[in-house]
Amino acid sequence: MNEKTFRRFLELFLREMRMPLQESDPPPMRPLSDLLTDDEVEGECLDLCLQHLYKYNCPCSLAAALARATADRLLQTDLSIHHLNKPVEEGADPLPQMESVKLAWLVFNRLFEVCCLWMEELPFRRRPQPYYETSIHAIKNMRRKMEDKHVIIPDFNTLFNLQVGTEQAYFGVFDGHGGVDAAVYAANHLHVNLVQQECFIQDPIEALCRAFRATDQGFVKKAKREHMRCGTTGVVTFLRGRTLYVAWLGDSQVLLVRKGQAVELMKPHKPDREDEKQRIEALGGCVIWFGTWRVNGSLSVSRAIGDSEHKPYICGEADHDVFPLDGSEDYLILACDGFWDTVNPDEAVSVVSDHLEENTGDTTMVAHKLVASARDAGSSDNITVIVVFLRDPRSPLLTAAGHVPSICVTKARIFTN
Known part of the structure; x- marks a missing residue:
């Protein structure tokens, strides 16, 4: 460009x-x-x-x-x-x-x-960056209000004027409950908090976890000032060169697809997860069945930003993991539980594969197709889906010699609803 x-x-x-x-x-x-x-x-x-x-x-x-x-x-x-x-x-x-x-x-x-x-006088010159063609779709669905928020920052270095040699990108989905305020706050401030961490350059995953903690603490103070009672789950992916960093709270999830196969990156925080149940009970809380498993009979997630009236049982500490990328990765799917509760990983991969095949690799409506598949499968919740392509889907994965090509392509497009 x-x-x-x-x-x-x-x-x-x-x-x-x-x-x-x-x-x-x-x-x-x-x-x-x-x-x-x-x-x-x-x-x-x-x-x-x-x-x-x-x-x-x-x-x-x-x-x-x-x-x-x-x-x-x-x-x-x-x-x-x-x-x-x-x-x-x-x-x-x-x-x-x-x-x-x-x-x-x-x-x-x-x-x-x-x-x-x-x-x-245009002072900006675009630098080469990795290939992140991005398709997004979000719907209120059958809920009274839309409480999801999402963030797409394919050119993280430019947004924060970072003079570093490695390109970086940031994507996130936040699913609010009890109102949209916590999701809005997290979507607007978590990446700012990330850059402000002293360990950001040396230890991105620790910086991500600290950013989640700072965002939680900041929103709890805001909620107290403004008399708000709400929270949000969140999943964030941060790409630095050929390394993928993932951090999350609650049941919004990210899936990696490599060579057409789903790769599990994380386990959502649900109250019936044995380690989460033990943590909650050790603090004096309880997990009971009320239509679904809930913390103290209230929330159906065990970790979130906000929800100050439910802390410490609703934990604000993010889980995290780091994944090296070798160039064979196809794309990421980030989505809230309104999607994952009705579409499993293999079904999601099939929807994307079928769409790309039918449309000669055109990614424009991929997220729309995924959202429609969740709605058709019975989801009544808010649904937000982001698909981040890590290589050009119109290009073959392997060269004639069988080598994996570089994913560095000087192109990035964003498709939204």
């Missing part, structure tokens, strides 16, 4: 934006939470930018670069003038807060400024 493509996007995007916003204008999007603290600004800004740019089919690397530049400009702004003068409740965390609508107004005006500057 060259400079001409980027300039063409900027030209069309600026024409559509109709900016800058005036004080009375509603922003194109706003954060789902009503109030924000200063330490939430970066995550919220990046999320607003990426969501809005992806909506206009912005190339993912350019979207990451624009989001980073916008966040940097915003973080250099004195936000204290926008803080609310609110009395602090007794025992509450006295952090200054601002209205999310005000932040959104600031974000989109900064994004507009960056796009105008880059139209005159």
Whole structure:
């Protein structure tokens, strides 16, 4: 993707934006939470930018670069003038807060400024990166509300301006319960917390676990301030070069497909899992049957971000694993329990294989097909599916000499619903 493509996007995007916003204008999007603290600004800004740019089919690397530049400009702004003068409740965390609508107004005006500057002189040059063509689909299904959130960052280095030699990518699915707030918070802040860990460069998996812990602690404090009672499961995959790092809480899951075969990467946290049951009972809790196995008769997962009223039985410590990649891997499927409860791994692989064969390797609607298969199999829950291709499905896996080719392809596309 060259400079001409980027300039063409900027030209069309600026024409559509109709900016800058005036004080009375509603922003194109706003954060789902009503109030924000200063330490939430970066995550919220990046999320607003990426969501809005992806909506206009912005190339993912350019979207990451624009989001980073916008966040940097915003973080250099004195936000204290926008803080609310609110009395602090007794025992509450006295952090200054601002209205999310005000932040959104600031974000989109900064994004507009960056796009105008880059139209005159484009400072961003796309670096080669691994092949991560990505298909996403998410539906509310038969539930009253959509409580899932997902994150796709194929160009992690650009989003955080990381000057490292190895390319990195990040994908996550968060399945909220009791409301969407915990899922939104985790989706917006876990990757920011990841980069902020001191051990991020040397020990990514430890950094991931610490990021889950920090995200849990941050949301518990927010929930207390804003009187929220909810939680979220989460599964995150972090790719650094030829290594896959996986961390998770609860029953959202990721599956690796290698040479057309499903490879189990993790075991979900369910209350009836023997080690989880023993942990809960050792803390004085119980696991009982109430339509399904539940912690203290309430939640059907045993680990989650949030759910402060159920801690320590609902644990905020993530499980994790590390997997070396050799180039024979086809793709990853990340999905919430609304998918995995009705579609097993082999069935998921069959759906993807059939679709690719019928459509000559076109991945555009792969996630839609997977979501439809779960719905047709009886799922009534929210369903979110992300398929991350680790190599080009239109290319044969093996060369004529029988060697595994490199997965490094300078291309990344994102397909959303």
